[in-house]
Amino acid sequence: MSPINHLCQELKARFPSAEIETRNSDCPDGFQFLNLWIDSLEVAVEWKPEHGFGIAAYNDDAASIEGLFESPRDWYKSVPCALQRITDLITAAAGCH
Secondary structure, eight states, X not given: OOHHHHHHHHHHHXXXXXXXXXXXXXXXXXXXXXXXXXXXXXXXXXXXXXXXXEEEEEETTOSOOTTTTSOOSEEESSHHHHHHHHHHHHHXXXXXX
């Protein structure tokens, strides 16, 4: 199972109401992507073999789209670490509503 598909499986179990889309490269070691939407939050994840999981989050109500098309600043090496970061982002966003 690819790293993104493994993360997707974990996220679906934890957040069944989230909409999740994945894109895998034709090359097994190529970039992989995951987008998760829940309420007004979008979490974008890219996986690169040499870096791990890059995570960025965006809110629908954000005043600026600064950084929207840039590479993520936060990188995590493992599925459990990436899952924890995404869970933290979702929890924080839910507390803001």
